[in-house]
Amino acid sequence: MAQSHFILLLLLGSLGALLLRVSYAHKDHVVGGGFGWKIPPNATFYKEWAATKTFVVGDKLVFLYRTSAENVLEVSAHDYENCGNSEIIEIYYRGPSTVQLSTPGQHFFYSGIGLHCEAGQKLAVNVVTTAPPPPFVADDSLYSIGGLEIFTAPAPSQLRATASADTRRYIAPAVAAALFGGYLLGALGM
Ligand SMILES: *[C@@H]1O[C@H](CO)[C@@H](O)[C@H](O)[C@H]1NC(C)=O
Secondary structure (H helix, E strand, O other): OOHHHHHHHHHHHHHHHHHHHHHHHOOEEEOOHHHOOOOOOOOOHHHHHHHOOOEEOOOEEEEOOOEOOEOEEEEOHHHHHHOOOOOEEEEEOOOOEEEEOOOOEEEEEEOOOOOOOOOOOEEEEEEEOOOOOOHHHHOOOEEEEOOEEEEOOOOOHHHHHHOOHHHHHHHHHHHHHHHHHHHHHHHHOO
């Protein structure tokens, strides 16, 4: 293989790994899971739901509800505590609503319909800037590109021992992307 092709492959591989990394970073969190956004069975329902998640800058909250049955108000901490409306930051009223978490720190939401907030239909999330290590680090053999799952051979134990977890999570995507790049070049007759 000509040297320029090899360099091109490396570039394609790196680009692929970068794209994969970006697509891993952001999540859509469906608030309340299958229950959706409505008066909860108890006052701690949404607190319990949020406690099981990590919210990262760039993630989205998806509030599932019918327009006019519910809405979503983003409010201050104070308003959140007492279901007040002195500092409303944003109003979303066309269900379902998708809210991008674009700044770190605490974000507070509640339903502004009737006494739904008083009944516990409120959500506080703490948004962090850095994504936690994604779960696929635990399993080096499986990667997913936009729903397409790619299996790669497990990294040799030598590699496992010497590469840091952070490096390791780019190797297989880079290899996969480089192979794909090679295939493309081949198909183009380059
Ligand atoms: C609140 O309701 C949910 C869903 O029914 C349940 O899983 C959770 O244990 C309840 N929490 C309390 C404190 O009762």
